[in-house]
Amino acid sequence: MPTNRNSNTLILKRLGIDTQWEYYIYMQANCHICRSEGFESLTRVQVTFQDKTIIATLNVLGSDLLNNKQASLSESAWKALGVKEGDKIAIAHLHPVESMSLVRSKIYGKRLNESDMSAIIKDITLGHYSGVQMAAFITTCSGDNMDVHEIAALTKAMVNIGQKLKWKKKMIVDKHCVGGLPGNRTTPIVVSIVAAAGLTIPKTSSRAITSPAGTADVMETMTNVSLTLKDIKRVVNQEGGCMVWGGAVQLSPADDLLIKIEKALDFDGEGLMIASVLSKKAAAGSTHVVIDIPVGETAKVRTLVDAHKLKYYFTVVGQVIGLEVEVIITDGIQPVGNGIGPVPEALDVLAVLKGDKNRPKDLEDRAILIAGAILELANEVSIGQGKFAAQQLLQSGSAYEKFLAICQVQGGFKTPKLSPIVHQIYSEKAGILRTIDNRRLAMIAKLSGAPSDLGAGLILHKKMGDKIKKGEALFTIYTDTQGELNYTLKYLAQQSDILTIT
Template identity: 40%
Template sequence: MTDFRLRHLPLDTMREHVIIIHERAVHDGNLGLRPLDRARVFGADRETGKQREITGVLNICSDDLLEADEIGLSKEAFHDLGLPEGAAVGASLAVAPRSVDLVRAKLRGKRLRREDFDAILADVAARRYSRVELSMFVLGCALQKIDLAELTDYTLAMIATGQQLRFADPIVADKHCIGGVPGNRTTMIIVPILAELGLKIPKTSSRAITSPSGTGDTMAVLADVALSPERLYRVVDEVGGCIAWGGALELAPADDILITVERPMEIDTEAQMVASILAKKKTAGATHVLIDIPVGPSTKVRTLELAEHVGGLFRAVAERIGLRLEIVTTHALGPIGYGIGPRLEALDVLSVLRCEQGAPADLREKALMLSGRLLEITGVEPPSRGYAAARRVLDSGAALARFDRIVAAQGRRELPPEAPVRRQIAAEQSGRIQQIDCWEISRIAKRAGAPANVSAGVKLHKNVGDNVTRGEPIFEIHADNDSQLQNALEYCDSVRHLIHFE
């Protein structure tokens, strides 16, 4: 328990507490600490005298990053400790949270109760779990059966880890797609349509988990999405809706931390998906929610039977947590729209809202269909009249005007330039496109740099149902540099059945 001087190291460790000390401190202080041990850093607040502490994963440096009497904390750890740089702090070995034993039990097949999930997710939200322990929990939920009661308890525990938005309106609409279809940015069209027709729709969206862009990534190209609760309330009061990043709102924060390990593992489990989506809808203040479940040979849900099963889980848990839910099963043989990646998808959205000639018809029609269903389940329009009402708002230009007001209220951003490095990929045969593999085309876009590089991704020249001639450009890879382009091209060459022809 040696005294150190606190150093703030501006390292973004994706919500994990990382602690760094010099190797000389380990040797000279005989702390008994090794790399990747769980360490505890503690100190007294000079103003209040209150003892403050955090735990984190220990890393050791051997260069001049730190002096032997300094201890460095990553950005998140420094913020959570709440002591000034240079403060005197101590360090010691820390024990794992008791809830980790519950995670091990889940991995062995034990059924967890509400209080177990409360304990696990409270420790997750407090950043007491290492990446390894987070991965253990995600895999435990993926590999072991979770029954309906257990899934409900998991969802309620996730809701309880953060704050909840509350609106005075008796009806608050929301919509979510479970994902798996690249380019499927219907939300950014639905929100202004519904807001224009008088519905409150405070849409909170995630960043990409396994995709080249989430709604939060795409909207962030055009506007600020990191809204505080206070700003979100002001935006919704002013323009009727918003498209914000849920991670900035501390709504079900344990879920946002779990996503940081789901993303690199490319895992989005059934239980995690249901709990995550419904917890975010409930904490965002929604009363009426539409869930879009795309079904196709390369989507997350491959069969109608599985869609019925997943839809049944959504309905059952939603009923138990007090949400009115509508499930829509949609058919997906390939991407929606032409763009895959934040900037390219934003261009598709703007093209539909502007009713431009050549705008992606599949994106327009799906957005109108889903808007119509939401208008009907909320009672704004009678049965079978929602689609027509949504189309009138879109075709009149009112949806575009409302979207522009939403962008302005959230904080407008200048559209980034087109990616500087691009390469067209030609069709290897002639014929009519029957299917484009959603998973593989997404991976190409990710290897090109999306969503981290917002202009990167894939732009389709042809989509499902189009006729092509051998040698004709079928899609184009966009990247920020030659290295990322080459990475995407190499992966593209390795894919055997990316595009299927009739």
């Protein structure tokens, strides 16, 4: 708090600068606050309006965009404080972020306990950490550098800081797939089957972190996914399930911030991933959770050894926070379904739900496997009967009906639309399709504009083992702009063997 509140106030003028989630404040170099407080560019300061306070990074202006009694805020900061032009904001020194000393001690080998993790997660949630500070925390918690106690402590800290959902039913089920397998969009199908079976599955999903599409991105092409807690409750109470974006309800607000930095770094450590997944399940009120870990050379998890380690972590951390967790390890050698990107994957989901003749069977099989595991874990059917029961609910059309009903109460169903610029990639030789590099295929979908352009991405026309003729179409790229298509094709021209044909 400033010593003298009035001496530290400036009048807001809107400059309309979009810095996304990073809060910035703009002040004149020779305004009285910069001079009296010794502020310079990149200083992190406390900005207060009425009862709200945020932490923002200072950019100093040498020009006359502002006079020396004015300040401006970046668009996200403007929104977070709920201000309008002419409002008076107070600016004060930021106290040193004390929990950063815990991050430093972790880098130097100390284990972090529950109270350490709570202090860090609290400061991150309050916006006290800058991007580079969050990057240091993420890095030191990545690469198998957290033991199971630390992961559990981090998970608990994340659960405790956010909102928690309460339900009338005792048993609440959920599922999660450890990402990295393009097109593996089982969630909408599984939720529809499980809810059609009468179970309660309040599914919150994330947007893509390092992949071309997250489930929330895919669902957004078909319905509204940004629901309030109140609306989620209404949807789940009415239909038994929902398919919404978790970020909108701040079930794990620290995690939402960390994920943005993980995205910029293009990596997320396994401990962070487990904490991220299980904290959101616990906060959503789940009691029984099935985790699917696809394993393959170019999937996120590459070996069975890694998969079993994750299974161990998920199970133990689940126990610590009171979740019944069942982990299934599946084949992750090739993409699931035909599409990669929000709309391409949504089209696959709809094909399976509708039972289209050309539906991707691999996606259907996976969805049935997972839905079956949930039905068994929840004692809805006896062991060994899950897959059969799930299949029945899908084939009968009950699951598709349930899907449309959920979309309806979430805000209405809309048909997903591919991006307008279309480019086909043809095979330069004949032979058998031997391998598919999931990572580079995901890169192509990302370069084409996915996930931020919902219609962008690609649709594969062949599966591993298929016979390919020379000149036959291998996949089709969809982009919103010619610039993105050019850039994607340039990358593609530099690559060899994304699909190996011999």
